[in-house]
Amino acid sequence: MASLPKKTIEWIERNQIEKTKDEVFLIDQLNKLADDLIRDSVPKFKDIDIPYINTENIHILKDIDFKTIIKSECNALVNIENRGILIKGSFARKSPLVFSSDILHEILHLKGFTSIEVNKEGESFPRRSGVSSLSSIKKEKEGDFHAHFLGLNEAIVSSVQKTLLSKIIDMSMFEKEKERMKGFSAVKNKVELAKKNGLDVRDIYWVTESGREGGVLPYPKHRELLDYMMGEIMVQYPEKYKNKNEVFKEFLKAHFSGELINLGKIIEGTFGKGSFRVLGEMTDENESAERTLERLKRMKETEVGHA
Ligand SMILES: [Zn+2]
Numbered sequence: 492m493a494s495l496p497k498k499t500i501e502w503i504e505r506n507q508i509e510k511t512k513d514e515v516f517l518i519d520q521l522n523k524l525a526d527d528l529i530r531d532s533v534p535k536f537k538d539i540d541i542p543y544i545n546t547e548n549i550h551i552l553k554d555i556d557f558k559t560i561i562k563s564e565c566n567a568l569v570n571i572e573n574r575g576i577l578i579k580g581s582f583a584r585k586s587p588l589v590f591s592s593d594i595l596h597e598i599l600h601l602k603g604f605t606s607i608e609v610n611k612e613g614e615s616f617p618r619r620s621g622v623s624s625l626s627s628i629k630k631e632k633e634g635d636f637h638a639h640f641l642g643l644n645e646a647i648v649s650s651v652q653k654t655l656l657s658k659i660i661d662m663s664m665f666e667k668e669k670e671r672m673k674g675f676s677a678v679k680n681k682v683e684l685a686k687k688n689g690l691d692v693r694d695i696y697w698v699t700e701s702g703r704e705g706g707v708l709p710y711p712k713h714r715e716l717l718d719y720m721m722g723e724i725m726v727q728y729p730e731k732y733k734n735k736n737e738v739f740k741e742f743l744k745a746h747f748s749g750e751l752i753n754l755g756k757i758i759e760g761t762f763g764k765g766s767f768r769v770l771g772e773m774t775d776e777n778e779s780a781e782r783t784l785e786r787l788k789r790m791k792e793t794e795v796g797h798a
Contacts, residue, residue, distance in 0.1 A: 506553045623640040643771070
């Protein structure tokens with residue numbers, strides 16, 4: 492998406508809700524959680540300042556349809572070139588846990604490798620975000636927009652979100668909710684909610700007392716694909732990676748540093764020639780992740796057959 496017009500920015504300012512003390516505190520904690528992970532996975536970032544996502548850059552909006560400003564139906568979104576995060580008020584206020592989980596997801600996008608193109612007219616447009624790359628402003632205007640690694644980008648971000656969520660839930664302010672989630676009624680509600688919506692119950696980390704609404708981790712198919720890939724890479728390079736977590740660090744390195752060469756090598760080395768390109772074509776749609784997983788599995792079989 493191109494940079495937001497001034498009118499839209501003014502509109503956001505007018506329609507935002509003031510953050511609570513807890514929300515401000517949580518934003519700070521989420522920054523710290525993300526930074527610890529980055530320093531742990533990318534050695535060269537150990538001693539440098541990682542951009543802090545300010546409270547002012549995160550906008551909780553009055554209950555409106557995002558479609559009025561942006562062609563999107565999601566509950567939260569990130570605007571890379573303006574370094575901003577928008578979240579629907581009704582969604583953000585469901586529970587501080589849901590707020591934390593979703594804001595963390597968007598913060599991880601903003602802390603990912605970023606490159607922005609600015610043209611003579613002063614319009615800006617993201618060219619790289621995490622592992623994804625997007626076509627130029629010119630192409631966008633000609634209606635020829637294309638992107639690569641959008642799906643992998645979401646797979647990495649939502650997998651980190653899942654990993655860090657347990658640390659969020661462990662925070663003392665969530666002690667009561669954590670206990671409640673272990674209770675019979677919450678567990679039963681989670682199972683029912685999963686059944687009703689075709690979700691994996693392990694992806695539901697929070698549920699209301701009535702059981703009607705929950706907090707759900709996004710991109711299950713993308714995470715499944717990433718998990719499959721990490722398993723196969725680990726088997727292919729046992730001397731290099733002792734466990735999946737070590738393989739995961741390669742993906743994290745690529746997301747935060749923007750360097751894709753090493754990732755390309757280990758993926759092609761595991762799934763065969765052309766597999767990195769196949770992965771690059773995966774979009775953020777569920778069906779695309781399912782198709783890509785099948786393609787990679789077939790490529791792996793052929794690879795093994797030839798070995
Ligand atoms: Zn995302």
